[in-house]
Amino acid sequence: MDNNLNHLLETMYDEMVSIRRYLHQNPELSFQEVNTPAYIAKFHEQLGHEVKTKVGGRGVVATLRGELPGKTVALRADFDALPIQEQNDFSYKSKVDGVMHACGHDGHTATLLVLAKALNKMKDQLCGTIVFIHQHAEEFAPGGAIAMIEDGCLENVDVIFGTHLWATEKTGNILVSDGPIMAAADRFSIKIIGEGGHGGRPHETKDAIVVASQLVMQLQHIVSRKVDPLEQAVVSIGSFVAKNAFNVIADEAVIEGTVRTFNEDIRDFIEMEIERHIKGVSLANSTDYVYEYNRGYPPVVNHKEEASFIANIAESIDDVNQVKKLVPIMGGEDFAYYLQHVKGVFFFTGARDETRASVYPHHHPKFNFDEKGMLIAAKTLGKATLHYLK
Numbered sequence: 001m002d003n004n005l006n007h008l009l010e011t012m013y014d015e016m017v018s019i020r021r022y023l024h025q026n027p028e029l030s031f032q033e034v035n036t037p038a039y040i041a042k043f044h045e046q047l048g049h050e051v052k053t054k055v056g057g058r059g060v061v062a063t064l065r066g067e068l069p070g071k072t073v074a075l076r077a078d079f080d081a082l083p084i085q086e087q088n089d090f091s092y093k094s095k096v097d098g099v100m101h102a103c104g105h106d107g108h109t110a111t112l113l114v115l116a117k118a119l120n121k122m123k124d125q126l127c128g129t130i131v132f133i134h135q136h137a138e139e140f141a142p143g144g145a146i147a148m149i150e151d152g153c154l155e156n157v158d159v160i161f162g163t164h165l166w167a168t169e170k171t172g173n174i175l176v177s178d179g180p181i182m183a184a185a186d187r188f189s190i191k192i193i194g195e196g197g198h199g200g201r202p203h204e205t206k207d208a209i210v211v212a213s214q215l216v217m218q219l220q221h222i223v224s225r226k227v228d229p230l231e232q233a234v235v236s237i238g239s240f241v242a243k244n245a246f247n248v249i250a251d252e253a254v255i256e257g258t259v260r261t262f263n264e265d266i267r268d269f270i271e272m273e274i275e276r277h278i279k280g281v282s283l284a285n286s287t288d289y290v291y292e293y294n295r296g297y298p299p300v301v302n303h304k305e306e307a308s309f310i311a312n313i314a315e316s317i318d319d320v321n322q323v324k325k326l327v328p329i330m331g332g333e334d335f336a337y338y339l340q341h342v343k344g345v346f347f348f349t350g351a352r353d354e355t356r357a358s359v360y361p362h363h364h365p366k367f368n369f370d371e372k373g374m375l376i377a378a379k380t381l382g383k384a385t386l387h388y389l390k
Contacts, residue, residue: 107351172376186260301339
């Protein structure tokens with residue numbers, strides 16, 4: 001069956017590329033996906049799969065039942081894009097102003113659709129059931145996964161597998177390990193409320209920009225001086241807004257940032273420590289503040305047996321050059337919620353585009369990946385599915 005599946009996937013590779021490029025040209029933002037889920041649902045309907053739409057809002061779940069009874073394997077791919085203006089110049093660049101697939105979700109979807117088509121051709125030989133989870137809104141918390149789970153997408157599922165095309169890793173490499181692999185991803189917002197005034201009379205004001213600037217520097221001390229160096233944590237400021245005329249002291253400044261952690265105790269500590277610093281700076285400068293801390297996705301924690309299972313599967317695939325230990329990264333992923341409910345594993349599939357002079361990272365306006373990575377991902381997920389069902 002493995003050879004048959006690989007042959008089918010190789011013959012369908014051009015279709016996989018075509019789907020990916022169509023999706024790349026027509027991206028949709030998180031929680032605004034309309035045409036993409038409709039496209040996915042139609043594809044599965046034409047294969048004769050059981051299809052549920054609007055799962056958890058905008059998700060699509062398709063089910064392929066084999067001729068013989070057995071376990072149930074779920075495979076997940078996300079399909080939302082990012083609010084980024086694409087700077088690539090290839091023929092299939094985004095047609096939507098200010099929106100692009102800059103994280104590979106177009107490739108994830110194309111991979112899963114074509115894998116579904118290949119497995120469908122083998123359904124007479126299949127034992128058990130395969131559930132294809134096409135998830136909306138991975139990029140923006142609260143994400144689509146938790147709502148899809150609440151809507152029953154994991155009902156009767158025994159195991160779930162997912163992969164991320166990784167554009168900074170060499171094509172042909174698979175990265176996988178058990179335990180925590182991706183961090184909890186939280187966001188915070190701080191508004192400093194001062195008193196504005198004339199730029200030439202700062203002594204009559206409470207300068208929100210100066211106070212907020214002091215706070216930015218203070219927050220850098222949390223990880224470097226308050227967190228055990230053996231623990232992994234990040235506090236990053238991503239936005240600082242105090243729009244004003246050049247000669248006016250700002251009365252308000254808004255800072256937004258992210259916190260990344262693996263340890264829940266550290267996560268709690270940083271949330272409280274940020275406010276402690278805000279209070280201190282505000283007290284020293286006689287300003288007020290508004291602080292909001294929003295918890296995002298929990299850490300992605302792979303199950304041990306399933307991670308070992310995927311590693312063994314990957315090592316047996318001819319297209320895979322090397323299976324490497326996945327060193328935990330500080331990026332977030334709402335695949336974490338699936339792993340809280342059923343056994344499973346999330347792994348990375350190398351897809352570095354060696355044809356370009358520079359390799360651009362995920363979420364970059366010139367992001368792209370080697371499409372051959374999709375074929376390797378499909379073979380890995382497909383073989384894992386067949387062997388788990390057996």
